Amino acid sequence: MSRIYDISVPIRSGGLVYPGNPEIDISLQQAVAKGASANVSNIRFGSHTGTHADAARHFFDDGQSVDRIPLERLIGPALLVSFGDDVMSVGAAELREHDVKGHKRILIRTRNSALLSQKEFVKDYTYLAPDGAQYLVDLGVELVGVDYLSIEQFHSGHHRTHRTLLGHSVVIV
Numbered sequence: 001m002s003r004i005y006d007i008s009v010p011i012r013s014g015g016l017v018y019p020g021n022p023e024i025d026i027s028l029q030q031a032v033a034k035g036a037s038a039n040v041s042n043i044r045f046g047s048h049t050g051t052h053a054d055a056a057r058h059f060f061d062d063g064q065s066v067d068r069i070p071l072e073r074l075i076g077p078a079l080l081v082s083f084g085d086d087v088m089s090v091g092a093a094e095l096r097e098h099d100v101k102g103h104k105r106i107l108i109r110t111r112n113s114a115l116l117s118q119k120e121f122v123k124d125y126t127y128l129a130p131d132g133a134q135y136l137v138d139l140g141v142e143l144v145g146v147d148y149l150s151i152e153q154f155h156s157g158h159h160r161t162h163r164t165l166l167g168h169s170v171v172i173v
Contacts, residue, residue, distance in 0.1 A: 002077075007107065007145065007173075009050040009116055018149045019121055022046035048149070054172035059162050064169065073142055073171055078105035083126070085111040089153070090128050092135035105143040106136060107173075112148035127153040130160035137168045145173035 015024045024045040030036035047066075048054075053074065056063025081098045083090060090108055100106055110126035125148045133151075136144055144151065144165060151172050152161045165172055 007051060011045065011050045015050070016116065016118070016121060016149065017046065018048060021048055024049055051173065054151075054162065054166060056166040056169060058172075059159060059166050063166060069171055074173075076105060077103075078107050078143070078145070079103040080107045080109055082109040083111075087111075088124070088126050089132075090126065091132040092129075095132050095135050100136070100141075101139055103139075104141060105145070106141050107145040109147055112146070115148060121149070123154045125150075125154065127151060127156075128161050129153075130158075130164060133161045133164040133170075137164060137170060141170060143171045143173060 011024060011026070013024055013026045017023060022045055026041055026043050028039060029042040030038060030040040032039050053066055053069060055066045055069055057065040079100060081095070081100060083094060087094060087110060090110070108128065112125050115122045115125055127148075128144065128146060128151045133144075151165070152159060162172070
């Protein structure tokens with residue numbers, strides 16, 4: 001029997017954001033309690049808030065934009081690959097320890113899941129290394145999901161993980 005799992009991170013005012021990204025602000029613009037006929041919210045946040053998809057346009061001006069990602073790429077069976085708290089970087093060697101071949105969607109679970117509930121951004125989160133990204137591309141993976149605000153090492157300076165995946169039309173979640 002199939003099950004549907006919601007992997008979205010809640011969006012709330014003051015919630016966790018990647019350094020330098022816009023803060024999250026959700027406030028009432030109209031309130032029934034103040035005499036309005038309905039409650040209406042004003043919502044402001046960056047496009048990389050909470051659970052989000054990166055399309056090729058994120059790094060390539062002529063790349064596919066998020067609104068052009070085929071829905072079937074985002075929905076369907078996925079393999080969850082879990083790594084222990086001692087894993088700081090998921091590379092090809094770590095991925096080879098799991099049977100990921102033949103899967104189009106890979107979700108990577110790490111110690112980062114626990115970091116999502118913290119108020120402050122943690123810079124030494126676990127990330128997908130460039131060679132891990134290339135390994136997944138070579139296997140024909142179409143979507144890779146991670147459990148923190150970025151798939152790339154914090155301030156990597158090279159963005160090879162993003163560029164490897166997005167350059168091959170792999171959606172990052």
